Amino acid sequence: MRLRDLPSVDELARGVNDPLAVDAARTVLARARGQINAGEDPGDLATRLRAELAAARAPRLRRVLNATGVIVHTNLGRAPLAAAALAQVTDAARGYSNLEYELEAGTRGSRQAHLAGLLQRLTGAESALVVNNNAAAVLLALAALAEGREVLVSRGELIEIGDGFRIPDVLARSGAHLREVGTTNRTRAADYEQAAGPETAVILRVHQSNFRVVGFTEQPRVDELSQVAQSHKLVLVDDLGSGALVEIGDEPTPRASLAAGADLVCFSGDKLLGGPQAGIIAGRSALVERLRRHPLQRALRADKLTIAALEGTLRLALETPDEVPVLRMLREPA
Template identity: 45%
Template sequence: MIELIIENAMNDLLRNIPSVTELLDSPAIKDLLISTPNGLVVEATRTSLDELRSDILAHNVDNINQAELIQIITSKVNLAYSTSLQSCINATGIILHTGLGRAPLAVEAVQAMAVIGQTYSSVEIDLDTGKRSQRVAAVEQKLTRLFGGEAAAVVNNNAGATMLTLAALSSGKETVVSRGELVEIGGSFRMPDVMKMSQAVLCEVGTTNKTRAADYEDAIGENTAILMKVHSSNYQITGFSQAAPIDDLIEVASRHEHVCVVDDIGSGALYDYAEFGIKDEPRPAQSLKAGVDVVLFSGDKLFGGPQCGIILGTKSAISKISKHPMMRALRLDKTILAALNATLDLYLSPDPTKRVPVLQLVSEPIERLQTRAVDLAHKLNQHPYVMAEAAEDVTYLGGGSVPNQKIKTWVVSIQHENLSHDRLSEALRTGVNPVLGRIKQDMFRLDLRSVFTCQDKQIATAFEALNNS
């Protein structure tokens, strides 16, 4: 008897399921159809009805709420337009945070991308002659003027630059690398794997902790093409260790006409950042001046431009790299090329530290950070349940650069009466304007070294929204 009652109730619910047409005629869905393709709304409606029918058959539903059903349909439609890519406030203190996109672009770079991206552009046409040109021509002269070198090439990132260079200069031939420099970077990207993909033959020399110039010399044979120096950007070997400097590799290669030197620097610093607490970061200009054949580095690290791999060196080497078939697969699109060009223009201006965002963050005086931290802590303390305190701290550059060098900073340490530090971090991270901080010593901290001054107010607004919710 009970089973019959349950079955009759279930059948009544099934009969009362609204039709697709009925739901599409509801005012809320009609409003949705004004700005949304009909097919997407119909699909969301049918899916929602199928789910409702399944729930009824599984005895998980005892009534049909049409308003709730319309809300479910609306959520499904909105989900189709959602994305995991959002603008965030980086309060972790890590300026070159790979997970947060590394270097933020200058306003001028973003404007240049919009101008070039929304219309046709002379990406591969010489407007003076009307003939086809190379897209690198847009930035080559500026790159060589800033960094040195006889010629330049640009590709989608530094990993691509490394693979292309090896393929063009060492395919089927040996590339000599120290065992202490066979690095792995993010995403399990390993130098030996790059060698294999480029068809270069890896020749390991030295030991993990010690490699001398003589090790490179002893490894050179008729099939040797490259002596390669790889910057160990995200780790450091200390103690009983030795690495052959780039000058020694150049000297060794000078005794062998068929061997060239490639310096894979990684971060691409144009200046000496010692005054900002960043020491001993290799610079492309130094390597080129010393006499390397090719130097490689990222555009979106210390240089502060868009994601790209920049290749500079001798005309002979760059010509081989540029003509390799892989270049077409790795070349920059017009918008990234425009952003790179605009960033180069900023470096050619009188004071790039005031205009390139990464340089702004790195060079922010510690006294200024202290003032901002005290002010922000005071504002946050106006909210109930929040206890905020400004404190001096240290942070790191990130992006695989100088991993052991500390940079002075000021933070706002926060405790919330009702939320653990993990829950507070989650609440701010998933808010309308995501704020990402760091947890240290059981305290949630906002590090202002990686926060632009204009974002301080946005952080206060995020806490206000958190309080209201």
């Protein structure tokens, strides 16, 4: 076939009763021109047009079979939701809801109220709030508590969290100033003690979610960092990453971190927690309130479908955790 043999857009789309036919015909013909110029046969154009129309209507986001052996796979959507969480999403999505309305008082309410009680029971925190992912949770915490001031972070915890996003970059966008302490493989509580000064506001502890440093290593415990923070009147923020609410291997839990002295913990909703993409911040009520009132909170807040899915998941985590798919799969024998 030569270029002069190609039909016009009108000729190719004629007789096809579809509002997308003209655009699809343009795409098919453009592709055919490229193939002819490359010395290839473009094939039957009518068949190509039907295939193009079918592809235009097919969902781009669709289910796949996870045969990777990785249960919480970022590229495959992380945690699959439990049936109860899906049912709650459907119920919230099909009509109006009390997202920001107090039904008993008949007044405006807070969307954070739907999850705070469950998170308090699951983590032992005084208060909690939810944003759209854990990077946002860390960003909000640093912006609200350390803008224009120093944040102490171990050099061994300046990690990249995926797709090129790095902890120093998130910290810089918050308006805080990074102060590195210790070394890549060994950091002690004394390093934080020596680095703390009048411009320091926060000690940030970051979970090494995607790698481990082995061999000649040392990291201070949460209770040791808490003593440093208290002696200098600093806030200790523990970024836990994966968000395991129950015991899973050596993964830290929010309850354990807060009990050891962390002032705030941040963690994901769609990893080991087994819910939707979300960032959860829990800890001292006065600090959580500062975050809630910060202007960034509105830009980063979770929507009603995320809140519905997370509420359904948290309720299962509290009552029947084996009904959360991620937790069930992790506990199955190999």
